[in-house]
Amino acid sequence: MAGEITQEAIALALGGAGIGAGGAIIAQIIGGILTAKREKRKAASDRELWEFEAEAKRRDRSIDEKIEVFAAILSVSESLITVIHLEPIFGEQPLSTLRTKLSELQSHVQKLSILVPELFEHADGVFQRCNVMVMITSRSHFLSDRENLHTEINPAHHEADESIKIARAAFQAYVSHKPIPPATNN
Template sequence: MAGEIAQDVAVTLTLIGAAMGAGGAIASQVIAGVITDRREQRRSREEAERWKLEADAKRRDRQLDRKIELFAQLLSETQNVLNSTQMYGNLNQETAESLVAASWQVLAITEEIGILAPELHEYAQSVAKATGNTVKAFRLRDALPLGTKKRRAAAHQATRAHEGLHSWADLFRQEARSYVIHGPVTPHNDADAALTASLEAWDKKLGL
């Protein structure tokens, strides 16, 4: 900006010197025209820069909106799996198929989160893994005859998988909220260690 002003002054002085014998009125018009043109150029550049900054801000806002949408979709799909696997009886065919579809959908969402919000990718991956484990565990449970030892063992594994998914979904929700408000994200390894200890304590509480 300072350089442009100095350039304006230099041009003005040059034109004044050239115009001293050309007639005051015409020289004044020429000088005023040059200065006005340069100011308009500066104003245009400033306006273009302002629009660029606004466009960048809007683009970032659109990405944030998409991230929030992905977080909500992941939690919604996860909640559907949790709700569908709370029943004690066997899953019907339609429910089983919808759970498989949900686990694939969670994987797809996880991949996009990895691109837009890499800070939460490991958390999303853990949710996706827990979702797949839960669906697999309940389908395995349902494939075994009722009242058998294998069925009871499989039922425990299914319940444990359900508990793990619930815990990972809660952790993801907590970290996603912090991420959205630009807060810190807990290192994934710390969260993983704490959750593993919690599930082991849960096993001991049940005497398993």
């Protein structure tokens, strides 16, 4: 019988459909497993990337803070030296202003000692030289012979300038990840 569907043909069709459907289901399962593994690797990779970027941002914030503190040290010390050098006899600049600037400088040096202990010696050298200049200037304020001030303040000014140059070089080396030169002026 040419047009009849036999049970055998139906069984073959159902068997083929079952095998095809089973194959599709198995393919879906295998595809799901492979996709899950790929997504797990991608999630781990994304997490590593996020942690790396977070650490880089933290380091950037940290270096920005260090640069800010060191710039404040240089700014305050250079302005202090300039004021003392330009007005050694203390016409307009009260001693309290110099002492306030010196306290500000000391505060920045202490903060830097916490942030970058390896640069403390350099920053402290700058503070010590500025302190000497303030002491010389303060002493001259109470002496009647102010002519000796120039002979004392000029070498102190030179030492302070040298200390600032060495400290600046040390910080630039620190930021550039190069060896830090010794603080030879202490």
